[in-house]
Amino acid sequence: AQSVTQLGSHVSVSEGALVLLRCNYSSSVPPYLFWYVQYPNQGLQLLLKYTTGATLVKGINGFEAEFKKSETSFHLTKPSAHMSDAAEYFCAVSVPSGNTGKLIFGQGTTLQVKP
């Protein structure tokens, strides 16, 4: 069965510091992996996704993630945190469901950015 584990429910960084949010997945089929961000009282916004091809994926707002099959990981990084990055981040794996796919989400990581 497919699953997603996000290591660390809360991550706190200083403004300008490196952001690293960890995600490990379990999948019996080639995975399609997503990172979404959720700001308070809002829905989910896609940051980036990996389907096939290049394992380093660049997304919006300066975020990127690297798919590492040997480590079953898809960690999210950003070189320099901004105050506006404070939000909830969700890693998800998409699994086939009928004709399409359904998303299996991790528990989420709250990113706090300190001035």
Add this chain to the structure above:
Amino acid sequence: ETGVTQSPTHLIKTRGQQVTLRCSSQSGHNTVSWYQQALGQGPQFIFQYYREEENGRGNFPPRFSGLQFPNYSSELNVNALELDDSALYLCASSLISGPQETQYFGPGTRLLVL
């Protein structure tokens, strides 16, 4: 802005009542999925509709049901509400079939069951 809208934004119901939540997808998106997000948790897949037919279902009881209409709108119906149904309900639409396709989420409906 994802182009996916949901109504109402907030709703308060009492245990045992029924509720209908609505979603309007982007034009041309033939797939809509519904997710339940309890406080402090990741979203959980409820079910999915593809071309107006149920296309997959998560671990939710039959009192959770849905409809998808030809005009890219959809509904989530929950009967016999329980306290644990209190959550943020998200709908997401995608353009074409396939697990690699991006799902675009609406802002959600926050349901409180008293």
